[in-house]
Amino acid sequence: MAQTFNAPLPIPTSVTGTVFNLNVDEATKQFKPGNITNTYGVNGNYLGPTLFVNAGDFITLNVTNNLTESTTMHWHGMHVPAEDDGGPHSLIGVGDTWSPDFMVKNKASMYWYHPHKMGLTNYQVSMGIAGIIIVNDAEESALNLPRTYGVDDIPLVIQTKSFDVNNQIQISSQMDDTSMVNGEITPYANAPAQMVRFRALNGSSSRTLNIGTDDNRTLYQISSDGGLLENPVPVTRILLSNGERAEFLVDLTSETVGSTFKFTSYMSEMPSNIEGGSGSAGHPNTLFGTNWDFMEVRVVAQTASPVTALPGTMTTLTTHLEGDASVTRPMELTNNGKINGVSMDMNVINEVIELGDTEIWTINNITSIAHPFHIHDVQFFILDRDDGGGAVPPSATEAGLKDTVLVEAGETVRVIAKFEDYADPVIPYMYHCHNLIHEDNGMMGQFTVVDSTMGLPKLLEESVRVYPNPTFDYVHINNFNENPIKRVSLYDISGKQIKTYSNNFNRLDVRHLDSGLYFLKIETKKGELTKKLLKS
Ligand code: C2O
Ligand code: CU
Ligand code: CU
Numbered sequence: 408m409a410q411t412f413n414a415p416l417p418i419p420t421s422v423t424g425t426v427f428n429l430n431v432d433e434a435t436k437q438f439k440p441g442n443i444t445n446t447y448g449v450n451g452n453y454l455g456p457t458l459f460v461n462a463g464d465f466i467t468l469n470v471t472n473n474l475t476e477s478t479t480m481h482w483h484g485m486h487v488p489a490e491d492d493g494g495p496h497s498l499i500g501v502g503d504t505w506s507p508d509f510m511v512k513n514k515a516s517m518y519w520y521h522p523h524k525m526g527l528t529n530y531q532v533s534m535g536i537a538g539i540i541i542v543n544d545a546e547e548s549a550l551n552l553p554r555t556y557g558v559d560d561i562p563l564v565i566q567t568k569s570f571d572v573n574n575q576i577q578i579s580s581q582m583d584d585t586s587m588v589n590g591e592i593t594p595y596a597n598a599p600a601q602m603v604r605f606r607a608l609n610g611s612s613s614r615t616l617n618i619g620t621d622d623n624r625t626l627y628q629i630s631s632d633g634g635l636l637e638n639p640v641p642v643t644r645i646l647l648s649n650g651e652r653a654e655f656l657v658d659l660t661s662e663t664v665g666s667t668f669k670f671t672s673y674m675s676e677m678p679s680n681i682e683g684g685s686g687s688a689g690h691p692n693t694l695f696g697t698n699w700d701f702m703e704v705r706v707v708a709q710t711a712s713p714v715t716a717l718p719g720t721m722t723t724l725t726t727h728l729e730g731d732a733s734v735t736r737p738m739e740l741t742n743n744g745k746i747n748g749v750s751m752d753m754n755v756i757n758e759v760i761e762l763g764d765t766e767i768w769t770i771n772n773i774t775s776i777a778h779p780f781h782i783h784d785v786q787f788f789i790l791d792r793d794d795g796g797g798a799v800p801p802s803a804t805e806a807g808l809k810d811t812v813l814v815e816a817g818e819t820v821r822v823i824a825k826f827e828d829y830a831d832p833v834i835p836y837m838y839h840c841h842n843l844i845h846e847d848n849g850m851m852g853q854f855t856v857v858d859s860t861m862g863l864p865k866l867l868e869e870s871v872r873v874y875p876n877p878t879f880d881y882v883h884i885n886n887f888n889e890n891p892i893k894r895v896s897l898y899d900i901s902g903k904q905i906k907t908y909s910n911n912f913n914r915l916d917v918r919h920l921d922s923g924l925y926f927l928k929i930e931t932k933k934g935e936l937t938k939k940l941l942k943s
Pocket of ligand 3: 777778779840841842845846850
């Protein structure tokens with residue numbers, strides 16, 4: 408397709424520190440000539456800031472929902488407690504602020520945040536809520552890699568989208584005919600004549616990308632979803648499904664200033680079971696089956712102290728041993744958007760995992776199309792892929808830490824992960840197809856990580872949540888289904904009973920209370936417990 412690359416690539420604002428304020432709001436953006444487009448954005452009119460965090464830091468994220476509908480915010484790829492993970496259960500009401508906090512335990516790599524509202528993830532992401540998280544750590548910082556953000560370290564949030572005749576974002580499965588990077592349609596990026604790092608995220612709803620350049624130059628992939636690869640891996644294509652990330656270096660050291668090349672998605676070379684792949688040229692959707700350029704790179708003058716060489720060995724990957732796995736869990740991807748024959752039900756915990764266990768998940772795709780499978784909480788290693796012709800170990804670019812893996816039609820992919828650090832008998836993590844259309848249609852399941860060495864009092868304590876706390880107006884008591892609440896009584900600091908609630912525990916009105924400390928006596932099926940409540 409002939410395209411023009413007239414607009415500079417926008418670089419999302421970078422924010423550093425340990426407290427991040429994310430305001431989700433409605434906005435508008437001029438994507439195309441003609442009508443302005445209604446969007447959602449985070450601290451801006453489309454997408455959100457890039458959050459730079461350091462491994463080992465304890466961070467707080469204050470997410471304020473200024474939309475007219477509820478939302479959630481999920482830290483994709485980050486290893487965090489279930490209650491901070493921002494899955495479908497952690498709704499942020501209209502006007503509310505949700506403030507998860509956790510220690511950054513991931514390795515240096517690129518992660519991302521996006522909403523995860525049941526049935527509405529595709530809509531809210533497509534409208535523009537998504538942003539990058541870059542984790543730094545000592546190992547990566549010690550390497551001579553480009554890391555001047557926006558200069559020789561360029562983030563690429565690649566998305567495809569469709570607009571209706573009035574230039575409004577359309578949520579439809581097949582008609583995304585417009586590509587954009589960082590919210591700009593076919594932009595150009597300046598890149599200095601040296602080693603340049605690109606950090607690519609496929610933030611599209613359902614389209615897998617097959618990234619290369621129009622001149623088939625070598626891309627040196629240095630990182631997968633959750634960390635560095637052992638060595639830079641020279642490739643000419645990077646297959647990137649929804650939610651996956653890849654960092655790669657491009658060697659521009661001997662380029663002349665003013666020369667250009669383009670990034671292309673080579674759809675014609677993609678297997679036909681991947682939506683829009685080979686054999687689908689001629690489809691009414693112009694992005695199907697044909698190769699399309701999504702960004703131009705213009706070479707500019709070298710910067711001061713450029714990186715001019717590839718790094719040597721970057722890390723040592725220590726994969727989990729198959730022999731250490733105590734559980735093998737089948738994950739069969741079946742037709743009609745199901746996993747193991749069932750659709751997502753917020754009230755059903757599909758899998759229960761013991762804290763500290765190493766597990767092998769056997770993801771077996773018996774449908775006729777490819778699905779990007781994503782697991783929350785952990786980073787995993789791919790053990791092998793089997794397309795029917797026998798199990799083969801992952802390629803060098805897939806040998807690193809992953810949180811999302813494309814499982815092709817008829818293929819079985821075995822992954823291995825260790826479920827460490829965080830147990831929660833109530834709040835589940837998700838696993839799902841990251842094709843957002845499939846996810847919203849129910850191709851998702853829930854797992855809890857439990858610590859069975861926990862005694863009944865602790866279990867009881869953990870099985871009931873009171874939030875927000877402190878609160879000004881309402882308090883929500885969350886317990887899920889296994890341990891129903893029978894009655895809640897409110898006591899003041901002197902022990903005087905003020906009120907008894909026998910229903911609607913998920914939204915108790917405390918607006919009438921004076922500010923101060925109270926106690927909630929919560930009677931549940933498995934026993935009774937007391938929680939402090941601070942009224943502000
Ligand atoms: Cu990127 Cu369950 O999410
Ligand atoms: Cu995720
Ligand atoms: Cu799918």
